[in-house]
Amino acid sequence: MIDNRLDDEYETLRKTVEIFAREEVAPVIGDFYERHAFPYDLVAKMGEMGLFGLPFEARYGGQGGDFFAVCVVIEELARVDSSIAVTLEAGLTLGVMPIYRFGTEDQKNEWLPKLTSGKMIGAFGLTEPGAGSDASNTITTAVLQDDEWVINGSKAFITNAGSDITGLITVTAVTGTSPEGRKEISTIIVPAGTPGLTVAPGYSKVGWCAADCHELAFDNVRVPASNLLGELGRGYAQFLSTLDEGRVGVSALAVGLAQGCVDQSVRYAQERETFGQPLGKHQAIAFKIAEMEARTHVARLAYYAAAAKMLRGEPFKREASIAKLVSSNAAMDNSRDATQIFGGMGFINETPVARFYRDAKILEVGEGSSEVQKMLISRDLGL
Structure with a gap:
């Protein structure tokens, strides 16, 4: 068992x-x-x-x-x-x-x-304005000159890239072309403050408003050749591996948000009175919260299963995508239901559920969109 x-x-x-x-x-x-x-x-x-x-x-x-x-x-x-x-x-x-x-x-x-x-x-500079889900379309380049990498290009939506304690950004860049004509992508460590690296002002985001996120520009940024991370031309494979792990972590985040919605809704339903009794005594509200708890429970089991396979050293790509898909759906659905339960107060930014509602949407987009997860799952099934 x-x-x-x-x-x-x-x-x-x-x-x-x-x-x-x-x-x-x-x-x-x-x-x-x-x-x-x-x-x-x-x-x-x-x-x-x-x-x-x-x-x-x-x-x-x-x-x-x-x-x-x-x-x-x-x-x-x-x-x-x-x-x-x-x-x-x-x-x-x-x-x-x-x-x-x-x-x-x-x-x-x-x-x-x-x-x-x-x-x-540290930050991971992968996404570009024209290369989000299709990361193979990376156009940032790194050319080896006089034992230095010279990097040119831009990155978008990079978390932890511009804070006062940001120390480095690991950047994916095109460093050559394979014999078959495909781009060879490598990863290179760029220390914060390197000349030619410009950090744009932080985005005005819908959610995650206390998190650091920036667009980056690289204009003849020079770093030592020894800053190559891993094997030359293996950056694409490295970032795929990194994202698999990251998706399990984001799934845990989504489950936490979904559970937070349950926590807040239970508390509010016990305290708020309507028509002479606590809100939670109304079956419509009680059943809605029960569904929220069920979603959260299933999503937690999904990321537990993915993490277990990861720790055993077994392939876990499909499980990571399932966990990401299921948990982000749970977070979005629970945040919407929690906002409904809170009524007008759920539309006030001072309440946690309003933050949860604003924060939930990005979970269906970041670390691979829901559509990408469905694509990966279906491919793993041989479709």
Whole structure:
């Protein structure tokens, strides 16, 4: 029989983060959100808690845990706020993981201790204005000249790319052409502040308003040839691997948001009275919340299954896509239902459910859109 309960170690971690989210994030995050301000103090606290180093070896400043522990933490943070959750998720899965997975020992020793401490965060520069879901259409180029990569192009919607503690951006760029005429894409580490790298002002976003996100421009940006990450021409394969892991992390975030909608709706339905009785005594509301809880439960099982296969070293691409699809649907549906339950108050940005509603939509787009997930699932079925 499969037992999906958390063991003592994971449960202790979950409770620790639950307390942090409830007592330190929840009281202040609304203000950061409305000001579109990055919560540096909260990020620093997460660094002190060791959250940015959870799945990495101690010799690199990590905690020696695993990726499922990361998912447990992300879910718990997202029950309260998605901006703080995605800052950790992107900083870890997209900022640290590529260097940990594909970097040389010199690159790991240079970057990982700073990244795993949370004193520095990293970004993954993949998406371009003309290359979103079709990342193979990358046009940013990197040419090797005098033992330096010269990078030209642009990137869009890059999380953690322009904060005061951003230390590096791992950039995908075309570095050649294969004998078959296909683009050869490589990944290159670009330290923040490198001349020629321009960070545009932060986007005015619908949601994730306390998370850092920017467009980037590269104008003859020069970095040492040794900043190549992994094998030349293997950048496309590297980012596909990175995204598979990232999708499990985003699924955990979506489940956290969906659970947060349940939490808030149950509380409101118990406190709010209509027609002489608590709102939750009305069957229409009670059944709606029951459906919300069922969606959340199923979505959680989906990302648990994907994470389990990942940790066993088994192929998990299909499971990651299923988890991403199911959990993002649950987040969107639950946020809509929670807003309906709250009525007029659900349309007021001061309430958590209004933030949840604004934050949910991007989960159907980022880390591979829902349409991309359906494509990947159907292809894996042989269609």
